[in-house]
Amino acid sequence: MATVNGLALKRPSVIPGFGLALGFALTYLGLIVLIPLAAMVLKAATLGFAGFWDIVVSPRTLAALRLSFVTSLVAASINAIFGVIIAWVLVRYDFPGKRLLDAFVDLPFALPTAVAGIALTAIYAPNGWIGSWLAPLGIKVAYTPLGILVALIFIGLPFVVRTVQPVLEEFSREIEEAAATLGARRDQTIVRIILPALVPAILTGFALALARAVGEYGSVIFIAGNIPYVSEIAPLLIVIRLEEFGYAEATAIGTAMLLISFGLLLFIHLVQPGGVGDSAMTDVSLTPVLRPGNHGTEVTTERWPVRALLIGVAVVFLALFLLLPLAAVFVEAFRVGATAYFDAITEPDALAAVRLTLLVAAIAVPANLVFGLAAAWAIAKFEFRGKSFLNALIDLPFSVSPVIAGLIYVLLFGAQGYLGPYLQSHDIQIVFALPGIVLATIFVTVPFVARELVPLMQEQGTQDEEAALSLGASGWQTFFKVTLPNVRWALLYGVVLCNARAMGEFGAVSVVSGHIRGRTNTMPLHVEILYNEYNFAAAFAVASLLALLALLTLTIKVTLEWRYADQIAATRRH
């Protein structure tokens, strides 16, 4: 019976299923994430340092890397500033339409990137909605680095808002009142008391937005113009090299991107004030609870002109970057009439794309659901060594570019890949076929369900399970009758977000799909093909289906948050 606590892998517990859950979670992560990533690093290693370095510092690569990281840093900074203003306005002020606006902040999480890309292009192209107004002033947005910036602001917008919002909601009014009684003016209170308290959340949101922006592919390539040395981002260069069968170059660029990203994230992690904990980076809740108007007294709010200005800034920013692109999708879809619209979405290739998209999601989402449950069970119900490592590993795909997610499977399963000859001799096709598309989709959506379940199950603890066990329930009975019902809404929440990303994934799928019309084209890829054929109305028609999916996702998400806030996650409760 005696156990040596220091040496045991895990603290003894009566809760069953540790081995099964941890074993499954680790095997899954190993097969989907770690081994493929290792394959890329291995491939890069075979280049030798000199070979690797030559590729990375070649002018075209260097220009692409510089463009990617500089535009991402600028976009994340802009998002940090406007994110704080938006979070402030949403938490502190009341105005008509506030709840709707709050719900729309998550649009970039739900809208497929390819759809965002073509919509932003329609707005900012020289003949576009806003572009045509800017052109006479000599300002060109689309097909320049400025266009890249616009796309990156769009996709990174929710991060800072959603990390700052809960902190601001928790911030005690009494502290502000105390500052006021001590003689601080309102601006002094904000600058010296409130903003410092927000810094860790701002940095976390900044880091997440940055990681996302650096790897972004789908929304950028439509608006960037993709001119080498000018507006060609690093993920695109990887795709171009792959299409030229330049596996060594693609691998070197991918590895360099990974290294720089991890370096940047580590740096931000280390400069976080208030100690270095993995909690700040990993336990980020991207969704706060909306609570009824937070009316401050005179002391703890701003004078009305300031309020009006801040609300104005937030509303205009959100309208410009979120509502306008969404509107553009539907307007462009119906530009040549309803008949063309229905023809476009009922044409055989479009239907095939819809079917493939549904099929891929139907495999990827349940797989990640089972993984999420297993990982959350191990992490939340047990104390064991390496737990924070596992926790960090789950988030890893969030900081890997989707293009790299595709690349690693090509390096592993492609004709030139490590397993290529074996697969070919056995007539098994993974890349450029359904299995590859599914794998790449699973990779990018691995964290979604687990991320929702882990904090909630950690907060719920093990008491309910212990009660059920002591009443005679078996392990599986406990799981199905007690644990699962306790997390059902959070589970649905995670599944909805996972599904949105799975159906909308572009970069990773694009690399492994092969773009065979009617066979390996998912809906986002079909949008791209139609768009590149200048069949804009049809592209927007198919895109509008994806936009509807995004709206449905947001609706379910907001409904869950409003009705079951207390059962979704600890960080969302008030």
Added chain:
Amino acid sequence: MDAWASKTFDQSPRQRGGDRHEDAPVDVTVENVIRTFGTTAALHGVSLDIRAGELIALLGPSGSGKTTLLRILAGLDVPTSGRVLFDSADALSLTVQERNVGLVFQSYALFRHMTVLENVGFGLQVRPRSRRPSRSEIKRRALELLDLVQLSGLEKRYPTQLSGGQRQRVAFARALAIEPRVLLLDEPFGALDAKVRRDLRRWLREIHDRTGHTTVFVTHDQEEALELADRIVVLNNGRIEQVGTPDEIYDAPNSPFVFSFIGESSTLPVRVKGGKVWFDDRRLDLPVRDLADGQGRLFLRPHDVEVVADDRDAITGVVTAVRRHGGSRRFELGVGETQERIEVELPSLAEQTVGSKISVLPQRWRIYR
């Protein structure tokens, strides 16, 4: 005690439903149980005999190891070493499920998504088919238990729609539903307000007398333990200080810890010499029979003192503070050369005030060294 236990056992509801021998209340024997967490020990070799059918309190300050011991009994935790026997069978080799103990958690751990009725019926619902009562039988028994805990009519509610005291009783009924061999309650009234606590105490005693389960309840409230338990186990820092009836514990505490933890107390440094007790240079008029000479500490209770007119053989001090205390008055005295503080309780009509001189002799007291 045994006669009482078997008498009440006859009225047990489990006699109607179950006929399995193992449902009968059991003796619980804890032998030299040690439990360490990392380098710190939560239990340092605890041994205890709990008799079938008795209501026993584990009493001790926060962190003394009460919950740890309870969880070991329940099978939710495993001792680092030592044995636990139910009757004479090894309990540690039984899983939680097999152990068949009813555990009422400190925070109740009610299943949020189930109604009151479903919560109470859960333990029967999850039995293997061969031992599972029919659906209607489960419902009948759950309703019967809800009646026992006086919650009839609330069976369709969810836990969040109940008051704290009601939740407590649902948790209790749920634990009773599995016809437990031992009933374990962790701070059962800890989260409730004073009035509800007193009502539920009486109610628990009544239920226990009707059902006759071997019941162990944890509390840090000495008043609760004294009022409710047949016997009290005083725990301190993972060790048992004393086991006894409430009277034994209160009237004959065997250590300074028990004396000061149970009821209020004051203490003074004294010397014993030749069968006499000395405080500073005064010989106190306290009979000590078989105490060897040496230094010691005198423990006394504020309400167990008598004011004496003759101050030569008494503890004499000057009043430094007066407080109202229920129907009487508390006087804080500074006594002796070092102005030791003691508290004494006198009738509210006492005319002494700050600065007055008072001489007292304890009526009940103990000297520990």
